Amino acid sequence: xxxKLVLLLAVVFLTTSLLMGCGAQQQAPTETTEETEAPExxxxxxxxxxxxxxxxxxLTGGAAATGVKLRAAMEVAQDIINGExxxxxxxxxxxxxxxxxxxxxxxxxxxxxxxxxPEMAKSEAERLIEQGVxxxxxxxxxxxxxxxxxxxxxxxxxxxxxxxxxxALTERGLNYFVRVAPNDDIETAMFFDYLIYLNDKYNADIxxxxxxxxxxxxxxxxxxxxxxxxxxxxxxxxxxxxxxxxYAVDVTNxxxxxxxIKSLNADAVFHASYIADITMxxxxxxxxxxxxxxVLNYCxxxxxxxxxVNLGSDSDYFAGGAAFSAEKLGDMPELAKINEFYKAKTGxxxxxxxxxxxxxxxxxxxxxxxxxxxxxxxxIEVIKxxxxxxxxxxxxxxxxxxxxxxxxxxxxxxQTQNGKYQAVYPxxxxxxxxxxxxxxxxxxx
Amino acid sequence: xxxxxxxxxxLFTKLKGEEHMIIAQIIANGILMGFIYALVSVGLTLIWGVxxxxxxxxxxxxxxxxxxxxxxxxLFAMDPLIALPICTILIxxxxxxxxxxxxxxxxxxxxLTALLATFGLSMFLKNLAQFLWTPNFRYINNSxxxxxxxELGSIVIGVSxxxxxxxxxxxxxxxxxxxxxxxxxxxxQATALNKNTALLMGINTKKIYAITFGLSGACVGxxxxxxxxxxxxxxxxxxxxxxxxxxxxxxxxxxxxxxALFGGLIIGLAEALGGYMLGTQFKYAIxxxxxxxxxxxxxxxxxxx
Numbered sequence: 001x002x003x004k005l006v007l008l009l010a011v012v013f014l015t016t017s018l019l020m021g022c023g024a025q026q027q028a029p030t031e032t033t034e035e036t037e038a039p040e041x042x043x044x045x046x047x048x049x050x051x052x053x054x055x056x057x058x059l060t061g062g063a064a065a066t067g068v069k070l071r072a073a074m075e076v077a078q079d080i081i082n083g084e085x086x087x088x089x090x091x092x093x094x095x096x097x098x099x100x101x102x103x104x105x106x107x108x109x110x111x112x113x114x115x116x117x118p119e120m121a122k123s124e125a126e127r128l129i130e131q132g133v134x135x136x137x138x139x140x141x142x143x144x145x146x147x148x149x150x151x152x153x154x155x156x157x158x159x160x161x162x163x164x165x166x167x168a169l170t171e172r173g174l175n176y177f178v179r180v181a182p183n184d185d186i187e188t189a190m191f192f193d194y195l196i197y198l199n200d201k202y203n204a205d206i207x208x209x210x211x212x213x214x215x216x217x218x219x220x221x222x223x224x225x226x227x228x229x230x231x232x233x234x235x236x237x238x239x240x241x242x243x244x245x246x247y248a249v250d251v252t253n254x255x256x257x258x259x260x261i262k263s264l265n266a267d268a269v270f271h272a273s274y275i276a277d278i279t280m281x282x283x284x285x286x287x288x289x290x291x292x293x294x295v296l297n298y299c300x301x302x303x304x305x306x307x308x309v310n311l312g313s314d315s316d317y318f319a320g321g322a323a324f325s326a327e328k329l330g331d332m333p334e335l336a337k338i339n340e341f342y343k344a345k346t347g348x349x350x351x352x353x354x355x356x357x358x359x360x361x362x363x364x365x366x367x368x369x370x371x372x373x374x375x376x377x378x379x380i381e382v383i384k385x386x387x388x389x390x391x392x393x394x395x396x397x398x399x400x401x402x403x404x405x406x407x408x409x410x411x412x413x414x415q416t417q418n419g420k421y422q423a424v425y426p427x428x429x430x431x432x433x434x435x436x437x438x439x440x441x442x443x444x445x
Numbered sequence: 446x447x448x449x450x451x452x453x454x455x456l457f458t459k460l461k462g463e464e465h466m467i468i469a470q471i472i473a474n475g476i477l478m479g480f481i482y483a484l485v486s487v488g489l490t491l492i493w494g495v496x497x498x499x500x501x502x503x504x505x506x507x508x509x510x511x512x513x514x515x516x517x518x519x520l521f522a523m524d525p526l527i528a529l530p531i532c533t534i535l536i537x538x539x540x541x542x543x544x545x546x547x548x549x550x551x552x553x554x555x556x557l558t559a560l561l562a563t564f565g566l567s568m569f570l571k572n573l574a575q576f577l578w579t580p581n582f583r584y585i586n587n588s589x590x591x592x593x594x595x596e597l598g599s600i601v602i603g604v605s606x607x608x609x610x611x612x613x614x615x616x617x618x619x620x621x622x623x624x625x626x627x628x629x630x631x632x633x634q635a636t637a638l639n640k641n642t643a644l645l646m647g648i649n650t651k652k653i654y655a656i657t658f659g660l661s662g663a664c665v666g667x668x669x670x671x672x673x674x675x676x677x678x679x680x681x682x683x684x685x686x687x688x689x690x691x692x693x694x695x696x697x698x699x700x701x702x703x704x705a706l707f708g709g710l711i712i713g714l715a716e717a718l719g720g721y722m723l724g725t726q727f728k729y730a731i732x733x734x735x736x737x738x739x740x741x742x743x744x745x746x747x748x749x750x
Binding site: 060061062064065067068215245246247248250251252253255256257259260262263275276279280283286287288289306310311312314 | 464467470471474475478572575579580581582583584586587592594601603675676677679680681685686689716717720721724725726728729
């Protein structure tokens with residue numbers, strides 16, 4: 001029996017490791033050019049053959065589905081930078097080969113896999129820095145971006161986060177960290193503004209709000225931002241937070257969580273969830289006939305187009321903040337072209353996080369090009385003082401504030417309607433009218 | 446932050462009117478999930494009881510079965526319930542091959558060797574699945590039982606879970622009858638009790654081990670087909686369930702099939718009720734706390750021998 005208990009302990013240990021993502025071998029970096037040494041702080045306009053940047057993503061583990069897509073988006077950015085695309089002339093670095101100010105040096109992204117594990121994200125960041133990358137991008141999950149960017153800060157290497165949305169990331173006073181995506185602070189305010197719009201224009205009568213969130217950096221901060229905004233502003237405008245429902249990161253079922261949400265009976269539910277969990281939630285909403293007037297999703301699983309593929313018509317009427325809607329491609333030729341490249345790699349349309357990670361590579365590469373240097377200080381100086389053209393965003397540009405947050409809101413509200421992500425708010429960029437309240441499950445079809 | 450309803454949150458609550466119904470619903474959910482955990486556990490406990498081996502790739506067998514059901518559905522429009530025999534037979538074969546190719550060579554080595562071998566197999570299968578089928582989340586949302594519900598008053602039960610629960614009971618009883626009533630079953634029992642004596646009695650223990658591994662695979666293969674109707678399918682989908690299956694097996698008693706069933710039920714109820722009463726973020730903590738208490742009081746598990 002003792003031996004069985006010893007074995008059991010070993011099982012628990014190994015299983016925990018497995019779930020934490022410690023078990024798998026780390027992703028080998030893509031083939032690197034051996035001759036390129038770690039560039040020392042270069043003062044003269046550097047002429048190197050290859051500029052290397054590091055990308056840390058969850059390429060295996062629970063969020064691998066998303067991580068692999070984000071890698072494809074980054075590769076599209078790399079291809080655009082390294083190739084010649086006159087038709088994308090408005091996109092920085094697209095019309096010439098490589099980085100023109102550095103002797104048309106090619107950009108090379110070295111990918112590393114953090115498996116959704118914060119500790120591994122940090123060690124992979126350090127490994128990439130030791131390999132001499134000029135900057136870092138990634139890491140999708142805020143819980144991983146946090147330690148990875150902390151490591152970058154120690155080494156004075158710029159870190160451009162694409163889609164990580166925890167507000168806390170830009171509240172740490174880091175000098176070498178910026179983030180393209182709207183943080184959950186900004187996104188929460190947008191959610192409430194959207195609810196006000198629904199109340200004013202569509203008599204939605206939404207007053208009570210609940211938050212369902214994954215119990216990690218991303219979810220907890222989203223919840224805290226709702227609490228903050230209700231206290232500071234939207235409470236006075238008639239909104240009330242009636243309850244919060246956290247759930248474990250590796251959740252096998254969400255029956256109890258959905259019962260909690262049902263018993264809170266909130267008019268609107270804010271979700272901070274990834275693709276696996278939000279899929280389970282929607283199924284349980286249907287099973288238990290839970291239909292709040294509105295369900296709004298932070299940047300995460302809902303924005304992944306697999307959400308619509310998996311759930312079919314059940315995915316309709318959910319909403320969330322996103323930087324991308326395929327319905328807007330007709331108005332945005334650059335975005336349409338980028339989407340075409342991405343689709344050729346993945347078979348799917350872009351989504352918000354993918355576009356944000358795409359833009360993080362472009363921002364970092366353009367900053368290196370403008371700085372004409374691989375020195376971290378020179379690059380971050382450019383990043384913080386430049387307004388970057390971003391014709392692939394509805395707002396057209398990226399500009400970071402003193403804390404490193406992109407102050408030009410890159411996203412808008414989208415709602416799934418007939419399997420499509422329609423832009424529904426702000427009104428001036430909308431491609432469809434919002435459907436509110438969400439119809440009861442037995443009144444669909 | 447205090448919420449308006451914090452004072453009457455489920456922890457302190459008002460058990461009146463609709464709250465009774467919610468608790469009843471939670472219990473129903475807990476029991477159904479419990480049967481599903483049991484379904485995954487039965488195969489695991491067999492190997493554990495008979496061979497003293499922890500099959501770390503058990504979750505990956507489940508995952509492969511779920512993918513099999515998915516591909517049968519998307520390529521041939523075959524409902525997972527109809528594909529169930531295919532999944533069962535396929536994983537039976539994979540189980541036998543696992544024994545012949547890997548376990549047979551390490552069975553006489555110290556316990557950790559076999560454990561690490563199955564761990565390696567688990568990593569291989571998971572990464573192979575990611576390579577072959579991408580890490581995308583797949584979902585079968587229009588099988589013959591998906592999305593259908595049974596309403597008992599205000600209690601709503603998903604048909605797919607009910608089917609899985611009924612199958613879990615049938616499977617458990619079938620495996621118990623097989624072990625108790627058939628010659629092969631008796632040979633399995635004899636081998637589990639004492640391999641060397643069984644060998645002296647003329648039992649081909651290698652064959653028995655292969656059958657046991659296959660049987661375990663068949664159980665988890667059936668579980669995978671049933672779970673594919675309501676659970677997302679991705680390379681790591683089996684791992685989540687296998688952790689709870691390990692606990693269920695240890696809590697019920699090593700190698701005890703009935704114990705695995707009850708262990709699963711305890712886990713299902715503990716996470717559902719505990720999660721609702723104390724907060725959903727604690728639901729797995731409660732499961733593991735109960736497990737720790739059980740092994741303190743009964744180190745052999747509830748039904749251990």
